[in-house]
Amino acid sequence: MPVIEKIRGSDNPDLANAIISVDTTRAQVARAAIRAGGNLVNDISGGTFDAAMFSTVADLGVPIVLMHIRGTPETMQQHTDYADLMGDIYDFLARQIQTAQAAGLSHSQIAVDPGLGFAKNYSQNLEILRQIPALRKLHCPILVGPSRKSFIGWILNEPEPQGRVWGTAAACCAAIAGGADIIRVHDGEAMVQVAKVADAIWRQPG
Secondary structure (H helix, E strand, O other): OHHHHHHHOOOOHHHHOOOOEEEOOOHHHHHHHHHOOOOEEEEOOOOOOOOOHHHHHHHHOOOEEEEOOOOOOOOHHHOOOOOOHHHHHHHHHHHHHHHHHHOOOOHHHEEEEOOOOOOOOHHHHHHHHHOHHHHHHHOOOEEEOOOOOHHHHHHHOOOOHHHOHHHHHHHHHHHHHHOOOEEOOOOHHHHHHHHHHHHHHHOOOO
16 A cells, blocks of 8 residues: 555656556455555456455446456466367456446456466467457457566576566567557566557557
């Protein structure tokens, strides 16, 4: 809470007015953080870890990002066997969208994330980046978070996450070309340039 309050009280207007995404799977944390000045909730469990999450977000009236995951962050890499990777991701997100709406959220409050690196192996992460357009049928903004992920490190033989900037740039371009609306990154200044050029190529109006 002190961090959010410090951002909101900043003398820098760009910082004070920045959109703050609260990364949590707990409804209690979401409520406190949004009341302190947060703008949206990013739930890596897609609303499955806390039954009160959807009703809480509906009450708060803010957007939520629903991510696909299997298991927990501790066990997820034991759950990478899929009969139909994109079909399973799509069906999970579709179910959670319906559950969220039943709890009082409007469709316009919901974004989705296929969950790169969460219960996905090397080849599955690449397949998701190739198949992002399949998620457009959910009619929600799509968030993709490839930044510094281990699958990029495997391709580049780069064990240090900080050394994966250019690989991240390529993955972000692929995501945007596939229809991603939001990218989650660490190297903000560099990736803003990547996104601006990719947007100019692939997201021109009309």
